[in-house]
Amino acid sequence: MLADVPVAMIIVGLAAYLVLAGADFGAGFWTLAAGRGPQADEIRAFCRHAMGPVWEANHVWLIFVFVVAWTAYPVAFASIASSLAVPLFIAAVGIVLRGSAYALRGVVTAGRTLDRVFALSSMLTPFALGTVVGGIASGRVPVGNAGGDAITSWLNPTSILVGALTVAMCAYLAAVYLAADAARLDEADLVAAFRKRALASGLVGGAVALAGLLVVRTDAPHLWDGLTRGAGRAALAVSALGGVGTIALVVRRRFEPARASGALAVVAIIAGWAIAQRPFLLPGLTTAQAAADHTTLVALLVAAAFGALVLTPSLALLFGLVLRGRLDEAPPSPAPPAQPPAHPPSLPGRGVAALAVACLLSTVGFLVLAEPGWAHAVGIASLFGCVAATFVLVMAERPGPPRP
Amino acid sequence: MSAAGFAPVVQQYLLQARQMQALSLAVHIPLVCFGIAFPALVLVAEWRHLRTGDPVYRTIARRWSKTMLTLFAVGVVTGTILSFELGMLWPGFMASFSDVFGLGFALEGFSFFLEAIFIGIYVYGWDRLSPRRHFLAGIPVAIAGVSGSLFVIAVNGWMNHPRGFRLSGGQAVDVHPWSALFGNSYFWHELVHMYFAGFIVTGFLVAGYYAWGYARGRWGRYERAALTIALSAAALAAPAQVVIGDWAARTIAKEQPVKLAALEGLSETTRGAPLHVLGWFDGKDVKYGIGVPKLLSILAFHDPNASVRGLDTVPPADRPPVNVVRFAFQTMVGIGTALALLGLLFVYVRVRRRRLPQSRWFYRAVVAAGPLAVVALIAGWVTTEVGRQPWIAYGVMRTEQAVTGAGGIPIGYGALAGIYLVLAAAVFWALRRLARVPLETEDAR
Numbered sequence: 001m002l003a004d005v006p007v008a009m010i011i012v013g014l015a016a017y018l019v020l021a022g023a024d025f026g027a028g029f030w031t032l033a034a035g036r037g038p039q040a041d042e043i044r045a046f047c048r049h050a051m052g053p054v055w056e057a058n059h060v061w062l063i064f065v066f067v068v069a070w071t072a073y074p075v076a077f078a079s080i081a082s083s084l085a086v087p088l089f090i091a092a093v094g095i096v097l098r099g100s101a102y103a104l105r106g107v108v109t110a111g112r113t114l115d116r117v118f119a120l121s122s123m124l125t126p127f128a129l130g131t132v133v134g135g136i137a138s139g140r141v142p143v144g145n146a147g148g149d150a151i152t153s154w155l156n157p158t159s160i161l162v163g164a165l166t167v168a169m170c171a172y173l174a175a176v177y178l179a180a181d182a183a184r185l186d187e188a189d190l191v192a193a194f195r196k197r198a199l200a201s202g203l204v205g206g207a208v209a210l211a212g213l214l215v216v217r218t219d220a221p222h223l224w225d226g227l228t229r230g231a232g233r234a235a236l237a238v239s240a241l242g243g244v245g246t247i248a249l250v251v252r253r254r255f256e257p258a259r260a261s262g263a264l265a266v267v268a269i270i271a272g273w274a275i276a277q278r279p280f281l282l283p284g285l286t287t288a289q290a291a292a293d294h295t296t297l298v299a300l301l302v303a304a305a306f307g308a309l310v311l312t313p314s315l316a317l318l319f320g321l322v323l324r325g326r327l328d329e330a331p332p333s334p335a336p337p338a339q340p341p342a343h344p345p346s347l348p349g350r351g352v353a354a355l356a357v358a359c360l361l362s363t364v365g366f367l368v369l370a371e372p373g374w375a376h377a378v379g380i381a382s383l384f385g386c387v388a389a390t391f392v393l394v395m396a397e398r399p400g401p402p403r404p
Numbered sequence: 405m406s407a408a409g410f411a412p413v414v415q416q417y418l419l420q421a422r423q424m425q426a427l428s429l430a431v432h433i434p435l436v437c438f439g440i441a442f443p444a445l446v447l448v449a450e451w452r453h454l455r456t457g458d459p460v461y462r463t464i465a466r467r468w469s470k471t472m473l474t475l476f477a478v479g480v481v482t483g484t485i486l487s488f489e490l491g492m493l494w495p496g497f498m499a500s501f502s503d504v505f506g507l508g509f510a511l512e513g514f515s516f517f518l519e520a521i522f523i524g525i526y527v528y529g530w531d532r533l534s535p536r537r538h539f540l541a542g543i544p545v546a547i548a549g550v551s552g553s554l555f556v557i558a559v560n561g562w563m564n565h566p567r568g569f570r571l572s573g574g575q576a577v578d579v580h581p582w583s584a585l586f587g588n589s590y591f592w593h594e595l596v597h598m599y600f601a602g603f604i605v606t607g608f609l610v611a612g613y614y615a616w617g618y619a620r621g622r623w624g625r626y627e628r629a630a631l632t633i634a635l636s637a638a639a640l641a642a643p644a645q646v647v648i649g650d651w652a653a654r655t656i657a658k659e660q661p662v663k664l665a666a667l668e669g670l671s672e673t674t675r676g677a678p679l680h681v682l683g684w685f686d687g688k689d690v691k692y693g694i695g696v697p698k699l700l701s702i703l704a705f706h707d708p709n710a711s712v713r714g715l716d717t718v719p720p721a722d723r724p725p726v727n728v729v730r731f732a733f734q735t736m737v738g739i740g741t742a743l744a745l746l747g748l749l750f751v752y753v754r755v756r757r758r759r760l761p762q763s764r765w766f767y768r769a770v771v772a773a774g775p776l777a778v779v780a781l782i783a784g785w786v787t788t789e790v791g792r793q794p795w796i797a798y799g800v801m802r803t804e805q806a807v808t809g810a811g812g813i814p815i816g817y818g819a820l821a822g823i824y825l826v827l828a829a830a831v832f833w834a835l836r837r838l839a840r841v842p843l844e845t846e847d848a849r
Contacts, residue, residue, distance in 0.1 A: 059480060060517045066487050067513045070498055071506025078410065078499035081491025082808045089816055092488045093823060099481030100827050104474075104834045145413050145495050146810035292503030293579040299507050307514035314521045314544070321525060347758075367651055369706070373589070376651065380596055383647060387640045394636040394754045395448075 002298075003291035004279075006072030009304060010065050011274050015267040017061035019173065022166075022266070024058055026174025028098065028122025029167070030197060031115055039189060044115065046190055047174075050181055059099075071300050073290040075143060076281045080132070083141045083148030087128040087159075094125030123167050130166030134159030137273055138220035139283045157219040161212045168205035169266050175201050176246065176262040180255035191253075198250045198258075206243050209269070226276025235272030239265045348396050352389050359386035410499040410574070413809035421493045421807050424817040426789070428485050430782050431824050435479035437781065439519070440553055440602030441637065442472045443546035445610070448633055450539050463843065464630045466530055468610075470838055473527045478831055480520070485820070493813075497796050497806035500576060504569050505559045507581040512555035519548035553602070554595055561591030564788070565659055566797045590659055593652040594788070600641045600648055601784065604743060605777045607638025612774030613839070615767040626843055628760060635770065636754070638777075639747030646744050649737070650703065657704035660798065661713035662722070663791040666729040668700055669693075670714045677701045677712040682734065685726045724793045732786035739780035743773055 027047040034040040034047075070077040081088060101118035131154040135141055138158040141148045153159075179194035217224040226232045242265030249258035279286045291297060359382045367379025415421065446468045453461035487509070491498055522544040529538050562568075568584020569576035585591070614631035617623065657664045664670075669685035670677055677700040683693020701710040715723050746769055753761045761767075792798055796806045 059484075060513065060520055063484065063487055063513045063516065066491075067506060067509040070491065070502040071510055072503070074502040074506070075410065075499045077491055077502065078495035081488075081498070082495035082810055085492040085808065085810045085816075086812070088488055088492055089819075092485050093819065095484050096481045096823055096827065099477055099484075100830050102477060104830055145410050145499075146808050150811060292506075293577065296503040296507065296579050296581050299581045300510060303507060303510050303514070307511075307517070311514060311517055311521070314518060318521045318525055321529075363647060367647060371706075376592070379651075380592075380648075383644055387644050390640055390751065390755075391636055394640065394751055395632065396758070 002294065003288045005301065006068050006291070006297065007274060007281075007287055009068045009072075011270055013061050013065040013068065015270050017058070017065065018166075018169065018266055018270065019263045020058040021061060022126065022170040023173040023177050025098075025122045025126050025167075026170035026172065027178065028119050029171045030174055030178070030194075032119030032123075033171075033197075039193065042190065043193055046178065046182065046187075050178055059095075068300065068304075072292055072297060073281060073287070074292060076285060076290040078145070079143050079147060079282055080136060080141050082146040083144075083150075083153050084132050084135050085146070086150060087131045087135070087154040091125045091128035091132070094121040094128060097121040098125060122170075126166040126170050127163040130163035131155070131159035133166075133273070134162035136282070137162070137223050137277060138216075139222065141282050143282055143285050157215045158223070161208070161215045165205065165208045165212055165269075168201060168208050169269075172198065172201040172205045173262055173266060176250060176255065176258050179250065180259050183253070183255045191255075195250055195253070199247060202243060202247045202250070202262075206240075209239075209243075223273075223276050226278070227272055230275075232272050232276040235268045235275055239268035239272065242266075242268060348392050352392050356386050356389035356393065359383070359389060362386075410496050412496060412805040413807070415804070415807040415809060415813070417813040418804055418807050420813045420817050422803065424813065424820060425489055425493055426786075427817075427821060427824065428482065428489055429785065429789075431827075432479065432482040432486055433781060433785060434605060434778050435475055435482060436553055436598075437602040437605035438472065438475045439479055439549040440599060441549075441606035442468065442475070442610075443523075443542060443549050444603075445606065445633055445637060446472060447539070447542050447546055448637075449630075450542065454535060454539060460626050460629050463626060464633070467838070467841075468630075469527050469530070471835060473523060474831070474834055474838065476519070476523055478827065480516075482827075483516075492810075492816075493808055494796065494806045495808050497801060500574060500801060501566075501569075501797060504566075504576050504579050504581055504584050505562045508555045508559040508562070508585045512552050515548040515552040515555065518544055519552060522548070550599065553598060555585075557595045557598055558585040558588070558591050560788075561585075561588045561594050563796065564594075564792055564798050565590035566800045571800065590655065593648065593655045597645070597648050597652050597784075600645045601777075601781050603637045603641035604645060605774075605781050607634045607636075607641065608743065608770065608777045609774035610634035611638060612771045615770035618767045619764070619771075624843075631770075632754075632760065635750055638743075638773070639750040642740070642743040642747035643751075645740055649740065654704060657712070660791070662715065662718050663724065663729070663788075664704065665713060665715045665717075666724045666726045666791055667733045667787065668712075669726055669730050670700070670712060672714040672716050673711060674714060675701070675711045676709045677704075679703065685730055722794065724791050729787055729791045732783040732790065735783040736780045736787060739776045739783070743777060743780070746770070746773055 027050055031044045031047045034043040066077075069080075097117055098121040101114050101121065104114060134156070135148070135154045135158075138156060140153040140156060140159075175194050175198035179191055179198050182190035182194055213224070213227070216227065227236055242261045246258050246262040246265060249255070249261060279288070281287055281290050362382035363379050363386055365379070366375045366382060370376070370379070446465050449461045449468065450465035452458065453465060490502075522541055525533075525541045526538065526545055529541055533541065562585055565588055566584075567588055568580040568582075570578045611631050611634040614622075614627045614634070617627055618631075653664070653667075656667075668677070669680060669683070669690040671688050676698045678695045678697045679699035680690040680693035680695050683690040685691075698708040700712055702708050704710065704712055715726070749766070750761060753759070794802050794804070796803045
């Protein structure tokens with residue numbers, strides 16, 4: 001039982017990555033497909049703006065998936081990473097290019113090359129990650145150090161299909177979210193532009209998903225069996241309902257609920273994959289066989305619980321601020337008036353200097369001369385004290401008007 | 405599941421795989437320094453603004469926070485590369501041991517998450533949050549920068565001193581991840597050493613930028629105040645690092661005597677061992693070096709006649725490449741000492757005279773100190789990581805048992821090197837753009 005819990009965490013992580021970072025990738029896609037003319041510039045600017053404060057936080061979900069995978073299922077992770085090194089490397093390259101284009105774009109007003117690099121890497125990374133999923137799902141990764149074929153394990157019908165589907169889902173999610181953002185800001189032109197894009201990409205995504213089922217049927221029969229029976233079939237049905245529902249909501253301009261149903265449609269596909277593959281991670285390797293020691297799994301759960309405790313309110317704060325528009329570009333506000341100093345600068349007293357010297361002596365005694373571990377701990381604490389006290393002394397300015 | 409499927413494979417490009425990993429680490433580690441130290445410096449500036457109402461400190465905090473975000477975004481992607489490489493290049497290591505140390509990365513993931521959330525709020529929240537709440541939003545960024553490196557260094561400490569498991573058929577069993585990572589005697593000195601390195605690298609690089617401007621006449625109140633904050637941090641961290649380095653070396657003498665022997669080029673176990681500065685290890689002795697009798701025994705064990713273990717205590721196949729390690733170590737110590745002296749000079753002038761140094765040579769030295777600090781940082785990591793060879797997990801698994809069986813490593817290595825060159829150029833250009841935003845515009849916004 002415990003051995004299956006990390007799979008659930010990985011699925012949650014993948015779903016969050018797809019729903020959040022996927023939309024960022026999709027926004028990158030729409031900068032490429034913005035067309036020409038003044039409205040195109042407006043669309044591109046809007047795509048960029050939407051990613052602002054949340055991009056880094058969204059990206060972390062991928063790291064979360066990795067660390068859970070390798071901590072909980074070491075052999076399976078190592079088999080996957082070594083067999084699928086090529087698409088993973090391509091995805092990593094895409095992430096680097098995209099991340100740097102992003103880092104630059106905060107600073108630089110749009111350059112054409114930068115835009116293209118950004119948009120192309122926004123498609124490359126989801127496609128490559130999709131082929132990784134396709135390789136695993138179609139049973140092409142055997143247990144072992146680089147045991148799978150370097151090429152066909154990720155360039156095969158299922159992988160290509162899943163890669164294309166991932167790109168389509170990203171574009172679709174982004175269009176729905178951006179339409180909702182535009183509606184919130186009462187940008188009628190942008191609402192119309194993204195509404196059109198949401199409908200088009202939703203239809204394309206649905207078509208690719210349907211075509212995908214046919215491909216899976218011949219290319220990965222065991223996956224097909226899992227997807228067309230029991231819980232797997234239910235997940236697909238939920239996804240289909242979510243997709244159709246989202247299109248209906250977008251048609252009727254009900255964008256906020258469309259955000260949720262669009263995300264649901266996408267998440268259900270991931271859940272369906274996990275259900276269809278159960279209980280195998282890799283051919284011949286079940287989750288129970290692949291799972292790490294009991295103590296490690298418990299430690300991972302404790303860490304995750306602690307992480308959730310800290311991160312849930314933090315994420316709620318971030319998305320609360322973003323969705324309420326509190327972190328949007330505000331109109332330039334006047335610089336706050338120079339307040340009279342709350343505490344006029346004064347020179348630190350002799351006590352600070354005495355503290356610095358005392359801590360220094362204590363450091364020499366406990367860290368340099370003494371041997372036991374507890375003494376070193378005291379010594380390090382003293383060293384920090386010495387540095388902090390001296391920092392106060394060094395930073396102190398003479399009271400009075402600033403010297404020229 | 406046993407790791408039986410993970411019988412070691414022959415990889416003709418093992419050296420290239422190691423270099424690719426080393427390149428990725430060398431690119432990422434300077435950014436980690438900014439993750440550790442920059443939020444603290446930004447908060448010091450903002451704190452001074454809140455306490456004194458002086459707008460110049462607000463301008464400093466604001467401008468620095470944008471640089472901080474840019475460097476953080478680049479650190480995110482270079483750090484992602486590292487997590488990909490762990491599995492892509494070293495699957496044998498991951499298959500056998502990632503259940504022991506993986507927890508460290510999981511915790512690091514969470515603290516990175518926290519950092520990403522609050523750095524967004526902090527940098528996009530200027531003018532939009534109340535001054536107090538804005539300052540508070542910066543505190544988790546500073547904490548997470550430190551805790552993130554803490555968790556990763558716990559993993560490195562474990563690689564140097566693997567504990568908390570039993571080996572059975574090539575697989576770790578009976579795993580105790582918490583004590584393996586945090587009850588590890590090798591972890592604390594690495595952590596504190598890296599923490600201070602963060603302030604040295606960040607402080608001198610930031611101060612170096614303003615010292616560069618000093619020579620070009622950019623020397624207003626803004627520049628002086630910014631330089632004072634950054635340089636004060638670096639100037640105090642550099643001498644403190646000497647004390648910590650001494651502690652680290654004594655721990656290594658105890659825990660990894662072969663690494664110490666490689667650092668010092670000591671081929672045979674010696675009572676009252678001498679210390680050599682400079683020179684070249686010819687396989688038996690240090691040639692052309694300056695020897696100080698008994699100093700190594702004194703430094704390592706506080707006893708002039710203590711016996712220091714030599715390289716001969718292990719078979720030749722278990723020894724690290726001495727000259728690489730020794731050269732890296734001497735580079736780190738040499739630069740570190742010079743930076744400590746520069747720092748003490750600054751502290752003396754500030755505390756005794758209550759002003760900034762006035763010599764042009766001082767500012768030239770500060771300009772040089774930034775890049776030198778980065779060199780010392782990399783040299784330090786080369787010392788500990790090449791000094792760990794031929795082991796990936798010290799005494800437990802060899803690097804050659806860990807490497808991937810996949811082909812194409814040279815292609816990946818070349819591609820990555822090319823991408824990092826482009827990335828470095830792009831970052832340099834972006835930071836220059838940020839620095840050139842006129843101060844007045846910045847203040848008005």
